[in-house]
Every structure is written in C-alpha cells, then in structure tokens.
Amino acid sequence: MNNYYQPQAETMPVEDIKKLQQEKLLKQVKYVYDNVKYYRDLMDKKGVKPEDIKTLDDISKLPFLSKDDLREAYPYGMLATDLENCVRIQSTSGTTGKRVVAFYTQNDIDMWEECCARAIVAVGGDKSDVCQVCYGYGLFTGGPGLNGGSHKVGCLTLPMSSGNTDRQIQFMMDLNATILCCTPSYAAYIGETLKEKGYKPEDNKLKAGIFGAEPWTEEMRRDIEKSLGIKAYDIYGLTETSGPGVAFECQEQTGMHINEDHFYAEIIDPDTGEVLPLGSKGELVFTALDKEAFPLIRYRTRDICILTREKCSCGRTFVKMTKPMGRSDDMMIIRGVNVFPSQIEAVLLNEGYAPNYQIEVDRVNNSDTLDVYVEMTEESFSDTVKEITKKEKKLAAAIKTMLGISPAVHLVPAKSIARSEGKAVRVIDKRKRLGINI
Amino acid sequence: MAIKQLSIFVENREGTLVTVTDAIAKAGVDIRAMSVADTQDFGIFRLIVTDTKKAKEFLEASDCFVSITEVVGVAVTDEPGSLAKVVRVLADHNINIEYMYAFITVSKQYAFVVLRVADNAAAEKILSENGVRLVSEDDIVNL
Numbered sequence: 371m372n373n374y375y376q377p378q379a380e381t382m383p384v385e386d387i388k389k390l391q392q393e394k395l396l397k398q399v400k401y402v403y404d405n406v407k408y409y410r411d412l413m414d415k416k417g418v419k420p421e422d423i424k425t426l427d428d429i430s431k432l433p434f435l436s437k438d439d440l441r442e443a444y445p446y447g448m449l450a451t452d453l454e455n456c457v458r459i460q461s462t463s464g465t466t467g468k469r470v471v472a473f474y475t476q477n478d479i480d481m482w483e484e485c486c487a488r489a490i491v492a493v494g495g496d497k498s499d500v501c502q503v504c505y506g507y508g509l510f511t512g513g514p515g516l517n518g519g520s521h522k523v524g525c526l527t528l529p530m531s532s533g534n535t536d537r538q539i540q541f542m543m544d545l546n547a548t549i550l551c552c553t554p555s556y557a558a559y560i561g562e563t564l565k566e567k568g569y570k571p572e573d574n575k576l577k578a579g580i581f582g583a584e585p586w587t588e589e590m591r592r593d594i595e596k597s598l599g600i601k602a603y604d605i606y607g608l609t610e611t612s613g614p615g616v617a618f619e620c621q622e623q624t625g626m627h628i629n630e631d632h633f634y635a636e637i638i639d640p641d642t643g644e645v646l647p648l649g650s651k652g653e654l655v656f657t658a659l660d661k662e663a664f665p666l667i668r669y670r671t672r673d674i675c676i677l678t679r680e681k682c683s684c685g686r687t688f689v690k691m692t693k694p695m696g697r698s699d700d701m702m703i704i705r706g707v708n709v710f711p712s713q714i715e716a717v718l719l720n721e722g723y724a725p726n727y728q729i730e731v732d733r734v735n736n737s738d739t740l741d742v743y744v745e746m747t748e749e750s751f752s753d754t755v756k757e758i759t760k761k762e763k764k765l766a767a768a769i770k771t772m773l774g775i776s777p778a779v780h781l782v783p784a785k786s787i788a789r790s791e792g793k794a795v796r797v798i799d800k801r802k803r804l805g806i807n808i
Numbered sequence: 809m810a811i812k813q814l815s816i817f818v819e820n821r822e823g824t825l826v827t828v829t830d831a832i833a834k835a836g837v838d839i840r841a842m843s844v845a846d847t848q849d850f851g852i853f854r855l856i857v858t859d860t861k862k863a864k865e866f867l868e869a870s871d872c873f874v875s876i877t878e879v880v881g882v883a884v885t886d887e888p889g890s891l892a893k894v895v896r897v898l899a900d901h902n903i904n905i906e907y908m909y910a911f912i913t914v915s916k917q918y919a920f921v922v923l924r925v926a927d928n929a930a931a932e933k934i935l936s937e938n939g940v941r942l943v944s945e946d947d948i949v950n951l
Contacts, residue, residue: 746817746873748873751815751817751873751875752815752875752877753813753815753852753854753875753877753924754845754852754906754907754924755845755847755852756906758817758850758852759847780849780850781849781850782819782849782850783817783818783819783824783850783871783872783873784871784873785871786819
C-alpha cells in the first residue's frame, strides 16, 4: 500500500533531493545571515560568509546552534522577519524565562502541518478517517501539529487534547475514531482503561496510532498494538524545528523518514562536532531549509541516533532515522515533557533548600513517575509529620509550576543522598531497565 | 513548666534508629520516654531524656537532624477514665493535640503523658485550673 500526501516530494530521486536541498540551503544561509543578527555574529566569529557555502557539504563550515543559544536569544533574537508577518508562537516546556519560544509565519505553519499530514497519510489516513488528537493543545506543539495535519488530509478531527480518559473513550467509541494521536504512554493507558471497562480490542474502530514526544520501546509498541487492535507508528519533531512531523514512520515500521525537502539532517560526533557518514551513531543536527520566522541552521538536537538511506518498501526516498537512542546532555523526557535536573535544582535553591537532591524516574503501568528526594535543612525540620508533609507538598507544587508535571517530593535526612567521588548521583532513570532509550 | 523534647528525623529503613540510640548511649543519657511517628518515607523519633543538651550534642555529631520542642507533661492517676478527663478538658477549650504519648512510672500510681499542643502556656493554665497535675522537667529527670 503506497500512501503519499505529496508523492512528488516524498518519492523524489535522491539526486533531486540533494539538488533541492543545496539550492534551499544556499538561499537560507543568506536569508539568515541578512536577517538574524545572532547567527550572523556566530558566522562572523567563525569567519564564514554566506558566499563560502557553495555546496551541501560546505554546511560543515557553519556554526552550530544549541538550546542555550535559543534561550539566550529569547524572545526575539532568532526572529528573521517582522512580527507582523508572524501568525503564531509555540513554546517548549522549560525554566521560567528560559523557555524557547518559536515563531511561525503562515507559510511555516503550512509546511509544518503538511509534514504532519504526510505522517497521517503514511499510516493509511485519508479524508474518510476520524482522527482523534489527544496530544496537549496550546503552547505544546503536539496537539496543534497533528490537528493541522489532520485538517490538511481532510480527516474529521477530534481536538480532544490530553487527559479526561473517560471522555476520550466515549468520543472514540461513539464517533468511531480510526486514527489516534497521542504520547505512547497515554495510548497504553487508554488501552488499559478500555480493557477495564470491558471492551475488547476489536470493539473500537481504530486502525492506526501516531505516537511520539517521548521515548518508547518495540515492546511497548507491541503492547499498544495488541491492546488497541491497531498498528502503532512513531513520529519525531521538536518545537525548535517546527513540531512533530520532522520525521515519521511509514507502514514498514523500521525507522522514521525525515522530510528532507524541508529539513537537512546531519549526524555529528557530539564531542568534536565532526560530521559522521551515514550509518554512524551520533548526535542529530537539523537545518530547517525554508522556515521564515524562526529559521534554524545546524541546530543540535542532543538526540543520539543513526541515519540510513536504504530502499524502503513504501517507496519513499527520504533518509530514515532510528528512534533516538539516548541524549548527549542530561535532559530527560518525562511524560512527554523535557526536564533538566538544573530546573529542579533552581526550584530547590529558590525554596531555601541546599542543592542536595536525587531524581528518580520510573515507568509504572506505562506511565512515567518522577520522585525527587531532597535533603532536609535545619530550618525545614519540625517535630510533627503534618509540618514536614506540608513542606513536601509546597516543594512539589513549586516543581510542578516549573516543569508542568507533578513530582512526589520526599524530604530525607542530611547527608543521606549518596555521593560518589564528591559528585552526587543526580538522576536514577529506572526506565532503562525496561530497555527504553532515554 | 514545659518539658524539653528531642525530635530526630530518621529515614524509614532498617538501621537508622541504631544511629540515634548509639548516640544517646554514647552521651551517657537516660531515655525517660519516647515515641516514633512513622510515614512511608520517614519517621520522627521523639525523646524525653535526662540531659537534653548533651544528647543533642552527641546526636548532631552523628549527623542527625535534631530539634528541641517544648511539650506539656501531665501526671494522670493510673485508673480508667483519668486520661479521658485530660483530653476532654483540652477539647472543651478548643485546644488541638498534635500528638501525645504516655509512659507508666515505676510506682504505677501515675502514668505520665506528654502532650504536644500549639500553645503550651494556655494548655497548662487550663489543665491546672481543672485539677490536672502537671509534670516538670525535674520530675522526669528524678524519676
């Protein structure tokens, strides 16, 4: 079954893709140099001018952009066009005042939604489908991205947003949803809830699911497929590049095709920054080839993966990326939210605690759990359980405000958090025992 | 009048109480009364000892978190209904008891009860006015 949303682009011969990418890159580098002072300064510092970029391979001469750059440039530093040309912002979850805010022109939104539409069509979606989107709507890109893609395909779109599982199930069953879009952990949870309510996998009309925004395993894919009676597909993207849909899985389910007409992908050695050949494991770097408002050149995703270009049975010629196999920084993805230990540390300091803490992440019943152990201070100790519990709750609320997800906070005695070689072990990610690539 | 109580924060896992009891033993201090409040994660070990200052010193040397709280001590006759009277007097005056624990003296004439309330002075006044015998720190040390 060959399902394409934009067949001409999706099945373009590799030489043509390269040619197109080269044309777009040269134009884009000049556009960014002329319009984004922040990146122009980086290029000048490195002694590179737009005219030095003559071929696709010359991209290695250009400076990288990191998340720190985007935070530093907050809010308008990376903007390449007048605000009046912009129609939307989206934002990453992140430290207050340190989040990344991405701007979109209408063309940027169209490109992003078309990428999502390709993902929906690739899993067998068309205008006869009912697409239930239970990614969060709002600043998070998951809901708006898939919602827009679903519109472009012409599906009947159910803009459910996340949560309220009973209502999700009611709409799913009563309105005969055929495609489900959400995080894999939420899909698993819906599957379990359906079973608890006495539904069998064949009772729903779902045929496919598009699941992303958090790490998941092949085992989890099989569980979801079994419990919902569907085929489960992966999708990849980041707010910085646009949102979900930068890469998507086809029916072969062997990795995600990168939308190469819009994004140029590189794999680099995270330590040296050297570009590695196809098939190498390294850090994924994206260049957005035609974004107008918030263009990114050589953005370091910190995701570790492998790119391959083998003939795919779906007929798409786009390069494929594996699921991210890890991170080259200390970011964790918990319940679909990006979490840095430094964010939790900032809350502790702000609340008057010493930065002696340990973060424990696990996955229980297919849902991520976050436990934060914090060493008690002299001032925070009192003789009643009530007071200590109150302090734990206050700290949990402050962390929730920062991260958007609720942790369980545990106050522990002084010096009880293990220190090795003077350096504390900050994060224990127990999800690794489940084979999840964090 | 109030009695000084030591509160020690301990993790709820095997072995943590040993640190506390060892430190008290090293200090050469007698424990007169104790109680443990437990939650899933932690416990609060509360002690009335013969030398609060010395015990605190030794506990802190063992990296324990110690706080000193003043609590009210009362002596109730060792017979049915006498504790009920104490509790009712406080309730009638809207004084909340955060926690309490009791210990029986060697003489068995009295049971000593330790009460944790928000306002010690108010509780002591009301209790005395209602004929409840209060216990001083000396009474406990000299048991």
